[in-house]
Amino acid sequence: MEDQFFLSDATNMMVEPIRNFFATLFLASIWMLIHVHFLLNHIDILLAVIVLVIVIKTLVVATVVKGFRSNNKTSLLVGMSLAKIGEFAFVLLSRASNVHLLEGKLYLLLLGTTALSLAGTPTISFALASIQLSYLKLPYFVLNVMLMMKVYPRQQVGGVKADMMAANELNVHAFLQSSSKTVSQNLQILLGGFETKTGEQWLAFRNDGKYSAADYAKVKSEKMSKLGGKNSWNPFEKELTIKRRRFFVIKLLHGALCGLAYMHDHDRLHQSLGPASVVLNTVDEKDAAYLVPRLRDLAFSVDIRYSQLEEGSGALSEGLWRRASAAGAFTPMEKRAFGIADDIYEAGLLFAYLAFIPFCEAGIMDSLSLQRLLESTFRLDLEATREYCLADDRLLEAVNFLDLGDGAGWELLQV
Incomplete structure (x- = not known):
């Protein structure tokens, strides 16, 4: 099921440029039918007709919805949401003109009204949204926003x-x-x-994306399993896939670290950084150039301004400052440094997760086993960790990824 969702997203991304092209072609052809001088000479009538159409459509739709036993507020909201003139009006006008149901001036008037309505859609939508918020007392989430x-x-x-x-x-x-x-x-x-x-x-x-870094890693790990062994995988395709994956993971990590650095620059800790707390706008590795990772889940974020550190800790940060005290951090400056270091340590675990999980077959490694391997088994000795991973062919791609740039990945992980 998850593969189908990811395939759907990838298909939409490929189809969207074609859809935009035909939409542009459609609108351009419509404007070629418009008589500019006629619009300018009858602009007052056209605007009045637009207002009249919106009012009539609102009342008609609201009446229909009211007939299904909806309350007045819901009926009016639906009516206002469907009040704008749609593109299908051009098709109806064209057919009416072809069968001589509309004379020349009336056809141009209705054509101009529809065109102006489409051109003014952002302004009309904003005006309707303001009415919804001001007079209907509706929460913002009913508006046309993802x-x-x-x-x-x-x-x-x-x-x-x-x-x-x-x-x-x-x-x-x-x-x-x-x-x-x-x-x-x-x-x-x-x-x-x-x-x-x-x-x-x-x-x-x-809504900047519905998948997290954890979702991405899980799906890519499962795909590694489905592709099977080396004999069943085209070596050229494998090389290209691994290169794309490396670039995607590097950009993902870079974006997450930029978001964390922004928070630290503004005196805030994240305190729950992990694969599930990074949301992605795309999971297609071919679209890595457009990837924008975003940090979320700031419920445990901590204010590390010196004034706040001197006043005392809140209930959500008690655990952090208890660990800070156990580590010998008592002054506001020491506690601030400890908090930032703790966030960076979580970022290191996120990096380790992204360096291993997407490059391994499903079931070989997970978040908890990876953390135990680093912290308990090898006690953060990355040289010993590397030697251990080299001995396991199933972890070879993860080691190769961390070996890039003369071991730059291991050095960053050590930091």
């Missing part, structure tokens, strides 16, 4: 901690998105949030 919704359970189910996590994630995103003129492209964008009558906390994010 969103990713995240919910925290009500206090009776998730406890006080769930409310604290929701509030913290909301505040951190608000701070990071307003603290600079240039917001990092490697952070997921929060659009807003609200609380339901039952106490659930909802956060709405811009």
Whole structure:
């Protein structure tokens, strides 16, 4: 099923340029039918007709929806959402003109009305959205925007901690998105949030992708298994696939580290960095040039401004500062340095995950076994880890990836 989803995304990416081409050709051909002088001479009538059509369509659709026992607010919302004039009107006008149902001036008037309506779609949509928000008191997520919704359970189910996590994630995103003129492209964008009558906390994010780095690694690992051994895999195809995978993983890691660096520059720790907390806008390795990884899941983010460190820790950061104290970090400067180092250590585990899982067959290595191998078995001795992996042919591609640039991957992992 997951392979089908990824194949669907890849197909959409390939078809989209063709779709855009034909859409451009369609709109260009429509404007070739428009008489500019006629539009200019009758602009007042055209605008009045557009307003009239929107009002009539809104009332008609709202009446139909109301007939299905919907409330007034829902009926009016659906009516306003379908009020704009669509492209199919050109087809109807063309057919009506061919059978002489419309005379010349009326045809040009309706044609101009439809064209102006399409050209003004952004302005009309914004105006309708403003009416929806101002007069219907509707939450923003009903608008024509692609969103990713995240919910925290009500206090009776998730406890006080769930409310604290929701509030913290909301505040951190608000701070990071307003603290600079240039917001990092490697952070997921929060659009807003609200609380339901039952106490659930909802956060709405811009939908910049539905797959995480964990999803990507899992699917690529499964595909490595399906491709089978060396004898059943075209060596030239294998070489090209591995090169693309290396480039994709490097760009993925670079984007995640840029997002983490942006957070540190703005006095925020991530504190839950992992493969599932990096969302991707594409998982097609052929489209690696367009890949934009974004960090998400900032519910445990910690404020490391000196003023906050001097005031004391909150409930969500107690574990971090307990470990800091155990490591001998007591002053605000020491605690800040410890927190940043802890985030970087999590980034190292993320790098190790991305260096091994996508390059190994499914079941050979997972996140927990990899962490145990590094921390418990070899106690972060990467030379010994490399020797161990070299002895296992199933881990050879991961070793080759880390060996790039005279072992630059191992050096980065060591840092």
